[in-house]
Amino acid sequence: MSGMTEVATARRSRITPEREAELYEAVLDLLREVGYDALTMDAVAARTKSSKATLYRQWGGKAELVAKAVRYQKPGAAIDETDTGSLRGDLHALTMRSDDCEMEQSSALMRGLAMAIHGNPDLLRAFKEHLIEPEMAGFRQVLQRAIDRGEVRADNPAIDFVMHMMIGGFAARSLIDEQPPTQTFLLSYIDAVVLPALCAPAS
Amino acid sequence: MSGMTEVATARRSRITPEREAELYEAVLDLLREVGYDALTMDAVAARTKSSKATLYRQWGGKAELVAKAVRYQKPGAAIDETDTGSLRGDLHALTMRSDDCEMEQSSALMRGLAMAIHGNPDLLRAFKEHLIEPEMAGFRQVLQRAIDRGEVRADNPAIDFVMHMMIGGFAARSLIDEQPPTQTFLLSYIDAVVLPALCAPAS
Structure with a gap:
């Protein structure tokens, strides 16, 4: 019973x-x-x-x-599969996982939550665990391989700022340019900003 | 009468x-x-x-x-006065115009408006005209002087992304690190990311 x-x-x-x-x-x-x-x-x-x-x-x-x-939120394609043999190839491949429509949706979601997560620890935790951390894990793998290959100096301070750079390109695109971030935009941003910073020689 | x-x-x-x-x-x-x-x-x-x-x-x-x-919103110190003779000096000086308290306030304001400006053209216009454009004008002057001095190649594609990089460091700081952006953080970010991207040699 x-x-x-x-x-x-x-x-x-x-x-x-x-x-x-x-x-x-x-x-x-x-x-x-x-x-x-x-x-x-x-x-x-x-x-x-x-x-x-x-x-x-x-x-x-x-x-x-x-x-x-x-x-x-469904995670994107498994990061492990992204191994093109070069940092540029890997960063481009990470970007290409989301099509323009998915990027616009992520951007809208980020905007919709930006204020709320600051007053709501549960929401902040969910946001970090399920949206930010999986992305960061992917970038960490890609960077470790680039360091192992000698493309990136292990002590390059830009390594700690990869997510800041990427989120910047992503979020500022709609703020400054009044357009959703697109693959084309993010690939140029990676080539112009992220790669030069990560591959900079010791100063 | x-x-x-x-x-x-x-x-x-x-x-x-x-x-x-x-x-x-x-x-x-x-x-x-x-x-x-x-x-x-x-x-x-x-x-x-x-x-x-x-x-x-x-x-x-x-x-x-x-x-x-x-x-x-009161604009920061006049940009024209910022001329230290080097790109690094100028970018650091631009950052030092706002103390940590003012930066935290700007960051909170950006968060508070992020969603609203997308549904409200008047607000977007005010936001761009009075918060984004004055900043961009400052960066443009500083960059032009760096180009004139030969520190930055005139055709470096990172020039178009200066505001994206800066806003990224600024906005992602609270998202990823759960801390307001500070002068110390932004100065390291400029040294690690913005300067290497802007001063990269022709590829």
Whole structure:
């Protein structure tokens, strides 16, 4: 009997993985469109044709729902596979993993969350763990191989700033140029900024 | 008589420049604290001890009030005065114009506006005209002198990305490192990234 009760409880409080994925996609879309502050549980309920009661029962609140949706983000192609034999080839390959449409979406998501993550430690953790850290891990591998090949000096201080440079190109593109970042833009930025900084000789 | 009516009208619909400055400072503070979406006219009225009616009569609405407040931002020390004789000296001097507290404030303001400027052309214009363009003008002067001195090749593609690099260091600092950008951080970033990219020899 106790076993049946558990099953019934689990059933009542669970939604299917497909439905969960649908909900997270809707939350991410809303985040890109209106940002965190303007995102309401009402809007999520309306767009996903679910009841607010279900949303609150399942996730507890907006912050938890958004953090889970960010966590749900699919990672790009496995980084391990990116090994072209040169730093330039690897950095270009990392960039080419996302098409222009995906980059525009990431850029919109970053914008939508920028303010919220500063007042919300859970969201900041989800953002770092699921969006920033996987990217950083990829860049670290690529850089280590470049150091092993002798393309980059192990003590080049620019190594610590790879993510700052990349996020800069990415985020400033829409701010300064009023255009979403594109593959073409990021490849020129890598050639003009990231590679010269990383491959600079000892000063 | 018609002259007296005009004076009376002007008096009724105007506030003193001191009061205006106070209001703009309060709006900028609120923007940094809660961001554009969560900023309400009620909060501005409460913080500045003014009536909402006055705010609406004077500015029309939130977007106009925020755009005016952004425009009101005092520019940093005149760029023309920054001429140390070397690119490194000039870039360091530009960075030193703002102390750590001012940098943290700019970084908070950028965060607070990032989402809003994408849905609000007036705000984007104010943001670019009064926060981005003056900075860019400063960097352009400094770079032109570096080109004239032969420190930077005139056809170095990194020249077009100076603001992207700087904004990257600035904005990514709080995202990745969870710390506000500081003078110390930005000076290392300039030495490790910006100068090697700008001074790279022809490839």
